[in-house]
Amino acid sequence: MEDRAIIQLDHVSKSFTVRSGIFGGRKNMQVIGDLSLSIGRGEVLCLVGESGCGKTTTGKLIVGLIKPTSGRILFEGKDIWSMNNEEFKDYRKAVQIIHQDPYSSLNPVHRIYNILSAPLFRHGLVRNRSEAEEKVLDLLDRVDLTPPGDFIYKYPHQLSGGQRQRVAIARSLTLNPKFIVADEAVSMLDVSIRLSIIELLRRLKEEMNVTFLFITHDLAMAKYFGWEGRIAVMYLGRIVEIGPTPRVIENPLHPYTKALLMAIPEADPQVTRNKTPMKLRSLDIPSLLNLPPGCSFNPRCPFWIEGTCDKEVPDMYEPENDHYVSCFLFRGK
Amino acid sequence: MKSREIVKRIFWEPLVIISRDKAGLIGFIFLLSILLLSFVGPYFVKLDTEVKLDKIYQFPSREHILGTDNQGRDIFSQIVNGGRDVIIVAFLAGLISTLIAVSLGSLSAYAGGFTDTVIMFITEIILTIPQFPLLAVLAAFVRLTNPTMLAFIIGFLGWPALARAIRSQVLSIKERDYIEAARVLDLGRMHIIFSEILPNMLSYIVISLIMAMTGAVYSQVGLIILGLVPFYGHNWGLMIQLAWTRGAIFYKGSIFYILSPIIAIVLFQWSAVTFTRSLEGIFNPRLRAGE
Amino acid sequence: MTREILNIENLFVEYSNIRGKVKAVRGVNLKLYKGENLALIGESGSGKTTLGTAIIRLLPSSGYIKDGRIVYKGNGNEYDISKFSEKELRQFRWKEIAMVFQSALNSFNPVLKVWDQIYDTARAHGISNRNFVKERAISLLRYVQLDPERVINSYPHELSGGMRQRVLIAMSLLLEPKILILDEPTTALDILTQRNIIELLRTIKADMGLSMIFISHDLSLAAELADRVAVMYAGAIVELGSVEDIFYRPKHPYTLGLIKAVPTVTAGFRELYSIPGSPPDLINLTPGCKFAPRCEYKNSVCEKDEPMLVEVGQDHFVACFRHKEIGNGR
Numbered sequence: 046m047e048d049r050a051i052i053q054l055d056h057v058s059k060s061f062t063v064r065s066g067i068f069g070g071r072k073n074m075q076v077i078g079d080l081s082l083s084i085g086r087g088e089v090l091c092l093v094g095e096s097g098c099g100k101t102t103t104g105k106l107i108v109g110l111i112k113p114t115s116g117r118i119l120f121e122g123k124d125i126w127s128m129n130n131e132e133f134k135d136y137r138k139a140v141q142i143i144h145q146d147p148y149s150s151l152n153p154v155h156r157i158y159n160i161l162s163a164p165l166f167r168h169g170l171v172r173n174r175s176e177a178e179e180k181v182l183d184l185l186d187r188v189d190l191t192p193p194g195d196f197i198y199k200y201p202h203q204l205s206g207g208q209r210q211r212v213a214i215a216r217s218l219t220l221n222p223k224f225i226v227a228d229e230a231v232s233m234l235d236v237s238i239r240l241s242i243i244e245l246l247r248r249l250k251e252e253m254n255v256t257f258l259f260i261t262h263d264l265a266m267a268k269y270f271g272w273e274g275r276i277a278v279m280y281l282g283r284i285v286e287i288g289p290t291p292r293v294i295e296n297p298l299h300p301y302t303k304a305l306l307m308a309i310p311e312a313d314p315q316v317t318r319n320k321t322p323m324k325l326r327s328l329d330i331p332s333l334l335n336l337p338p339g340c341s342f343n344p345r346c347p348f349w350i351e352g353t354c355d356k357e358v359p360d361m362y363e364p365e366n367d368h369y370v371s372c373f374l375f376r377g378k
Numbered sequence: 379m380k381s382r383e384i385v386k387r388i389f390w391e392p393l394v395i396i397s398r399d400k401a402g403l404i405g406f407i408f409l410l411s412i413l414l415l416s417f418v419g420p421y422f423v424k425l426d427t428e429v430k431l432d433k434i435y436q437f438p439s440r441e442h443i444l445g446t447d448n449q450g451r452d453i454f455s456q457i458v459n460g461g462r463d464v465i466i467v468a469f470l471a472g473l474i475s476t477l478i479a480v481s482l483g484s485l486s487a488y489a490g491g492f493t494d495t496v497i498m499f500i501t502e503i504i505l506t507i508p509q510f511p512l513l514a515v516l517a518a519f520v521r522l523t524n525p526t527m528l529a530f531i532i533g534f535l536g537w538p539a540l541a542r543a544i545r546s547q548v549l550s551i552k553e554r555d556y557i558e559a560a561r562v563l564d565l566g567r568m569h570i571i572f573s574e575i576l577p578n579m580l581s582y583i584v585i586s587l588i589m590a591m592t593g594a595v596y597s598q599v600g601l602i603i604l605g606l607v608p609f610y611g612h613n614w615g616l617m618i619q620l621a622w623t624r625g626a627i628f629y630k631g632s633i634f635y636i637l638s639p640i641i642a643i644v645l646f647q648w649s650a651v652t653f654t655r656s657l658e659g660i661f662n663p664r665l666r667a668g669e
Numbered sequence: 670m671t672r673e674i675l676n677i678e679n680l681f682v683e684y685s686n687i688r689g690k691v692k693a694v695r696g697v698n699l700k701l702y703k704g705e706n707l708a709l710i711g712e713s714g715s716g717k718t719t720l721g722t723a724i725i726r727l728l729p730s731s732g733y734i735k736d737g738r739i740v741y742k743g744n745g746n747e748y749d750i751s752k753f754s755e756k757e758l759r760q761f762r763w764k765e766i767a768m769v770f771q772s773a774l775n776s777f778n779p780v781l782k783v784w785d786q787i788y789d790t791a792r793a794h795g796i797s798n799r800n801f802v803k804e805r806a807i808s809l810l811r812y813v814q815l816d817p818e819r820v821i822n823s824y825p826h827e828l829s830g831g832m833r834q835r836v837l838i839a840m841s842l843l844l845e846p847k848i849l850i851l852d853e854p855t856t857a858l859d860i861l862t863q864r865n866i867i868e869l870l871r872t873i874k875a876d877m878g879l880s881m882i883f884i885s886h887d888l889s890l891a892a893e894l895a896d897r898v899a900v901m902y903a904g905a906i907v908e909l910g911s912v913e914d915i916f917y918r919p920k921h922p923y924t925l926g927l928i929k930a931v932p933t934v935t936a937g938f939r940e941l942y943s944i945p946g947s948p949p950d951l952i953n954l955t956p957g958c959k960f961a962p963r964c965e966y967k968n969s970v971c972e973k974d975e976p977m978l979v980e981v982g983q984d985h986f987v988a989c990f991r992h993k994e995i996g997n998g999r
């Protein structure tokens with residue numbers, strides 16, 4: 046695994062300084078705590094978790110938009126924050142991101158041509174306007190904006206949400222990336238449009254052999270897009286379970302993953318009405334400013350072991366091959 | 379783009395958009411009229427400097443549509459000839475403050491860290507000094523011999539509030555996803571500032587420029603009324619000051635003398651402010667017609 | 670015996686904006702029965718919220734009812750809500766029909782404590798007995814599993830998304846309405862919180878026997894709670910039927926597409942299918958079936974006439990010329 050890894054996170058944590066309350070002083074808020082992760086070349090890793098648990102922060106750390114507070118992020122074995130200029134430039138080109146909101150990810154003052162040609166010119170992939178036009182048309186075609194001639198000179202506001210998201214995807218492809226972070230790339234889109242974007246991503250992955258970190262709060266989408274890959278479940282800035290998608294979905298180990306799967310409303314009346322949700326001890330999600338000691342899930346977990354779960358932080362255990370879980374119920378198994 | 383298309387985008391569409399907003403349209407028409415009156419008017423209406431003691435404080439008539447002043451000179455001709463300097467000084471001062479504000483504000487926001495702290499510290503200091511008294515003191519020391527000089531002084535003191543606003547605008551645009559995308563695509567700092575951030579602030583900057591101009595009108599006229607800027611020539615501020623010092627308020631007949639420049643100034647300010655409201659529409663590509 | 674409590678007849682709602690008239694609701698006919706849960710589903714911009722706000726006459730100022738009637742049957746009488754005056758509306762809203770709006774945070778005034786908002790709502794509808802309101806509010810907050818003492822003295826931003834949603838639900842029940850309209854009650858909430866709100870709505874329904882209208886673009890909410898489902902597309906209802914009919918025997922190509930576009934987690938894999946294209950512009954509508962540009966079943970007739978809702982099974986209505994040919998679900 047290690048030598049195949051394209052991205053590795055090595056005990057990464059990230060804190061932000063925030064003001065608490067109106068008169069409160071500045072506080073350090075740990076958003077990501079001691080995260081270690083390795084993503085193999087050509088793999089799809091789905092990062093799932095609820096809003097605010099740190100998925101986007103993880104994505105931004107990986108594409109180098111923010112620096113970790115501690116720990117290292119390795120791209121093809123090299124720490125990105127101690128790379129020389131040359132190496133960092135290569136990394137920048139190789140690792141791209143697709144944002145959640147197609148309405149804020151495209152600059153409203155530029156036409157699609159300008160949006161897509163700027164990186165091409167900057168990195169010397171094209172030399173003049175006609176080469177750029179040809180390349181842009183080709184990119185638009187690749188993301189199914191056909192006929193591409195209809196789109197190239199439009200402004201973002203003249204496109205629908207789904208079409209904008211396709212442009213954003215095309216932009217992420219301009220520099221022939223090796224790794225793409227798709228941060229909730231479909232969750233702002235309409236139900237009827239989501240699936241076609243997912244299919245597009247899947248096709249690009251196969252055609253261009255791109256590795257994906259697919260961030261989503263929607264387990265069903267993770268299952269659909271990442272069936273052949275792995276799922277990592279995040280809760281309050283930590284990964285609590287990670288393993289091959291079919292096993293995490295069909296045989297979840299962590300109480301939080303189980304609670305999610307038992308609670309998730311589904312678009313099938315018979316399935317969804319027969320669910321018996323797990324009885325949690327509390328409905329409140331702890332604040333990141335005030336995390337409970339021990340396992341972060343312990344105030345809500347029905348299986349908590351008093352004296353252990355509220356005192357110590359569980360390690361990652363591997364009760365099954367390649368299927369890891371951070372919960373004391375699996376210690377020594 | 380063909381040149382016809384450019385003409386359409388630059389001239390025709392903005393007019394269409396302005397015409398949609400009633401108040402904005404009225405502001406635009408007034409502003410245009412005042413500008414025409416002040417810059418073209420003087421070629422047709424000569425400043426009346428002839429003292430006519432038999433015509434002191436006359437009420438409006440066909441001959442003198444705004445009446446006459448304390449020396450029997452035509453008020454209308456003074457209004458027509460008194461706007462140019464006021465407007466030029468205001469425009470220059472506004473331009474200077476806006477330029478400084480945009481440069482420092484965006485630098486501060488974009489660079490962050492130490493640069494940000496220093497620039498904001500200077501800004502705060504200038505901001506806490508009361509503007510008008512400072513201007514008054516400065517005017518007393520510096521010999522303001524011409525309008526350009528006055529414009530520079532007002533402009534150099536007028537940027538801090540705007541710089542702070544620009545800084546927060548840039549900070550918010552800096553957080554947009556498209557800026558992040560540009561960073562990940564390694565498009566470079568210059569591209570990000572000039573091609574991604576500033577075009578989005580164009581409307582804000584133009585509106586700020588107009589607001590800075592209106593501010594400069596008040597500072598300027600205020601200084602002149604107080605008699606602190608003895609520059610010669612003829613302008614609305616001077617008219618008020620003269621009317622005031624010649625005790626115009628004691629004569630019933632002098633009402634037009636003192637009110638005319640005041641109304642001219644108020645109209646100019648009001649139409650500029652109202653007009654800016656419709657500018658938003660011109661700069662917002664979503665509202666542009668025909669797309 | 671099922672009796673109707675609300676009858677929407679041929680309703681048209683429009684918004685005027687600078688580009689023209691947005692035909693947000695076009696010729697909707699819909700009945701709501703006593704004690705039933707009706708779900709209104711469809712994608713963004715299909716007119717769900719507009720229909721909901723038209724029912725309680727809280728359309729934004731640019732919106733207006735162009736035509737049609739909204740008949741409310743209560744206290745042995747019939748009233749046409751669309752003809753109510755402001756004064757009549759004040760007597761009517763929240764007492765007969767209440768609505769919980771999309772995006773729970775924006776429904777609150779950020780500078781007022783929860784108690785002040787509750788009391789203001791009550792007073793606006795003619796109830797100014799402080800103690801009565803307080804008692805009722807406390808019992809309702811407890812009922813929605815909140816700690817009344819803490820919540821009542823909080824500002825909205827001090828509550829989590831799920832708590833705010835529960836406060837809004839409690840507030841909507843303040844005057845014991847007969848009909849409750851909930852616009853996207855679970856959207857943007859965490860899964861565990863969504864589940865909790867769903868269970869809460871189930872309990873409310875069982876305890877109070879209200880009629881509820883759920884508005885959602887999320888099919889799973891309909892699958893969870895609805896007795897009947899109305900599918901909206903481009904301002905019109907294109908299919909209406911029992912939850913089983915809609916999910917297992919859809920007869921409209923759009924419904925079929927929607928159902929097939931949503932993956933499930935715990936059910937087995939099913940074949941997914943995505944609808945090409947995007948919804949039409951509601952200002953410049955083309956003649957014919959509004960779904961035609963995206964429909965793989967369309968023929969020449971579809972582009973000329975717009976299909977009407979016709980009954981294709983018991984209480985199952987479809988607006989499609991070719992409904993007989995649409996596959997029998999899965």
Ligand SMILES: Nc1ncnc2c1ncn2[C@@H]1O[C@H](COP(=O)(O)OP(=O)(O)OP(=O)(O)O)[C@@H](O)[C@H]1O
Pocket residue numbers: 684685686691692693711712713714715716717718719720729731732771886951
């Ligand atoms: N205040 C308004 N002024 C003009 N048009 C409006 C206004 N509110 C809504 N519309 C338009 O009316 C149509 C229906 O909007 P509505 O909010 O009812 O949709 P919806 O189905 O609730 O969508 P969503 O799932 O996004 O909430 C849309 O085309 C929308 O753009």
Ligand SMILES: Nc1ncnc2c1ncn2[C@@H]1O[C@H](COP(=O)(O)OP(=O)(O)O)[C@@H](O)[C@H]1O
Pocket residue numbers: 061062063076094095096097098099100101102103333
């Ligand atoms: N720049 C920032 N400053 C302060 N807090 C932040 C910042 N970015 C994210 N956060 C906080 O970190 C937490 C995790 O955020 P995020 O990674 O965006 O979560 P997710 O993508 O899982 O919804 C949230 O509580 C969020 O408010």
Ligand code: SF4
Pocket residue numbers: 299300301340341342343344346347348349350354359371372373374
């Ligand atoms: S470690 Fe303890 S509290 Fe945490 S999930 Fe496992 S059993 Fe529950």
Ligand code: SF4
Pocket residue numbers: 921922923958959960961962964965966967968971976988989990991992
């Ligand atoms: S009427 Fe025609 S176009 Fe419309 S849904 Fe039915 S088959 Fe498709």
Ligand SMILES: [Mg+2]
Pocket residue numbers: 097100101229
């Ligand atoms: Mg996120």
Ligand SMILES: [Mg+2]
Pocket residue numbers: 717718719771852
């Ligand atoms: Mg809505």
